[in-house]
Amino acid sequence: MKKPLLYTWMLALILLTAAGCQKSATPAEYNAKAADPERYDAALNKLTEVVIHDIFSPPVASRIYGYANLAGYEALVPFDANYESLAGKMKRFTAGPKPEAGQEYCFPLASARAFLTVARALTFSADFYDEFEPTFYGQYKKDGVPDEVYARSMAYGEAVAKHILDYAAKDSYKQTRGFKHTVTNEEGTWVPTPPAYMDAAEPQWNKIRCWVMDTCNQFQPPRPFAYSMSKGSPYEKELMEVYETGKNLTKEQQDIAYFWDDNAFVMNVAGHVSYASKKMTPGGHWLAIAETVARQQKLGLMQTVEAYTLTSLALADGFIACWDEKYRSKTVRPETVINKSIDPKWTPFLQTPPFPEYPSGHSTITAAAATVLTGLVGDNIAFTDSTEFKYGHGVRSFKSFKDAALQASVSRLYGGIHYRSALDNGAAMGEKVGQWVLQKAKTRKGTVAQK
Secondary structure, three states, rough: HHHHHHHHHHHHHHHHHHHOOOOOHHHHHHHHHHOHHHHHHHHHHHHHHHHHHHOHHHHHHHHHHHHHHHHHHHHHHHOOOOEEEOOOOOOOOOOOOOOOOOOOHHHHHHHHHHHHHHHHOOOHHHHHHHHHHHHHHHHHHHHHOHHHHHHHHHHHHHHHHHHHHHHHOOOOHHHHHOOOOOOOOOEOOOOOOOOOOOOOOOOOHOOOOOOOOOOOOOOOOOOOOOEEEEEOOHHHHHHHHHHHEEEEEEEEHHHHHHOOOOOOOEEEEOOEEEEOOOOOOOHHHHHHHHHHHHHHOOHHHHHHHHHHHHHHHHHHHHHHHHHHHHHHOOOOOHHHHHHHHHOOOOOOOOOOOOOOOOOHHHHHHHHHHHHHHHHOOOOOOOOOEEEOOHHOOEEEOOOOOHHHHHHHHHHHHOOOOHHHHHHHHHHHHHHHHHHHHHHHHHEOOOOOOOO
C-alpha cells in the first residue's frame, strides 16, 4: 500500500530536479521580451484613463504626462547607448541617479516603474493603479527576470521617479493653486459662458516653470484684433464668420468639430436635469496619435518612449505659451458677443471652454505636437486615428501629422468657440514651440532628435 506513495514522491523529486536544471532566461532574452513597446503603451493608457476619470484640466493633464514620460525616458536611457539624458537641456533639470556599475538591470522594467510611480503621485485615483500593477509587473516575472534583477530594476525606477518628482515640486504648480481670474466686464473681455458659467481655468498657468522654452512669452503671438462691432472691422468680420459658419454647418464639419472636442468636462443640461460627461484632453489625444503611429511604424521601445516624451514636452510648453497669451489678451468668446449683439438664441456646436478665447489652445498644442512627431517619425505618414473611438469620438484618417493638426485647428471654428485669427496665430506659435523642443531637447547622441 505504501509503494504507490513512494513512487509519487520519487516522481515529484525527479520533476523538481529537472526544473532546477532548466536554463534560466539570459539578460538578452528577458530584456528582449521586456522591451515590448506595448507594455509602456499599457501604462500610458492607464494614466490616460485616470486623467479622464479625475477630470484634470488640459494644462494640468499636460503637466502630468510630461513628468511621467520624462521619468520613463530617463530610466530607460541606459538601455540604449545611442540616447542620452535630457539633463541640462530642459529648464533647471539636473542629472538624476545612475545605475550601479557592473550590476544587471532590466531597464524596460525600471522605465515602466518610474512612469507609473510618477503617474500615481500626480493623480488621485490610486485604486486604478492598485488593480493594474500586479498583473502588469507580473509580466516581467514571467519573462524570467531574476528576483535580484527585478528588485534592483524596480528600485532604480523608483529612484528616477523620486528625482523627477523632486523636480516637479519646484515648478510653482502648488503656488498657483486657488487663484481666480477677476472678471472686469470691460467690453470685449472674457466673461463666464453658459451653461455652467464656470470660473476661468488656470489663470496663473504662465507662472509654471517652462520645460524647454526660455520664457512663457518667448513665442508671443501678434495681438488679437481690437474689439469693434463696427461693420467691416477685422473683429466684426471674424465674429460674423463664426456666426454664419455655426448656422450652416455641414455634417462633415459637425463630425470634425466633435472628433476634436477633447473638452475634459462638459456640462449637459436637459430641462431641470444637468450632468457632466468626461472626455480625453487634447494632450491625451495627441499622445494617443503618437502611440498609433509608433505601433504602425514598428518603432522600438526607445524610439517610442522618446516620441512620447518629446511630444509631452511640446504639449506642456505649448499650454504655457498659450495660457500666457490668453490671460494677457483676455479676449471674449464668440458666444458672448453673438448672444448679446446679434442673436440671443444662437449656441455654438461645442460647449465653450471656461477660459479666454485668444489664441486657440487646440491650434497651439496640436501644431507643437505635430511638429515634434514630424521631426521624429517623418512627414507624410498616413494614419487612422481610432484611439478615441471608445470615448464616442469616432474614427478619422489623415495624410500626415500636419494634416491632422490643421483639421484639429479648424474644428474650433466649426465648433463656434474660436475666431479665425486665434487658430492661425495659435498654430504658428505652436509650430515654433515644437521646433524649439526638437532643437534644444536632443535625445540622440550627436544629432538633433530625428528619425
